[in-house]
Amino acid sequence: MRFMVIVKATKESEAGEMPSEQLLTEMGNYNEELVKAGVMLAGEGLHPSSKGVRVRFSGKNRTVIDGPFAETKELIAGFWIMQCKSREEVIEWVRRCPNPHDGESEIEIRQIFEAEDFGAEFTPELREQEERLRTEAARYANKA
Template identity: 45%
Template sequence: MRVMVLVKATPDSETGLFPEPWTSQMMAAMGRYNDALRDAGILIAADGLTPTSQGKRIAFDGADRAVIDGPFTPSRDQVAGFWLWDVRDMDEAVAWAKRCPNPMPGPSEIEIRPLHE
């Protein structure tokens, strides 16, 4: 079963700036976590995303298209990063997600969504 694991954005992630030494400590911990996912044969892809201020949306209405410039709000409804995993089931995905280092300096959330197979 493939799942998309979404790191939800926060007001901090939307600034694009994180405090030291938190950033280097988090990057090291996340590197070890990603290595464990890779070693377990679960990790397909992973990356962080820039703040939504650097993004664009395309709005569709019939044949019409409109480009909407970021930033997008509220930040908690945005995505700051992702993994694509291949797991046995949702229980395995949840178990791996619970092992993840906190990806933000404060409270944060990770969402797990199965892909259509």
């Protein structure tokens, strides 16, 4: 099972405050544990929403909205993609995470859909296309 582990933003992360050397060291050690355990598939920190945009969809219309965005508690400061045997396992890994911000922090865990979750609507042709695209994307990622 794959999970997206979402580090919620804070006022400080939205203000562009960078983590301390100590936190970077602790996170590096934690990430190393995740990699050695075969749990971490990806993980990154994100720039504040002031450098981001949103694209709002309304039928065929698209509207681009520049950041920053108001609700800090709804914003993402970083993420991991983790592969674990169960929801309980990913929770245990997250409980071991260093506090990602000074003071109060929140990390959200969301399971990622797998092909079998989509049922019959995900036809063999669509499954083949998905697999081909994943393989191609991985090839491009390895060239970067």
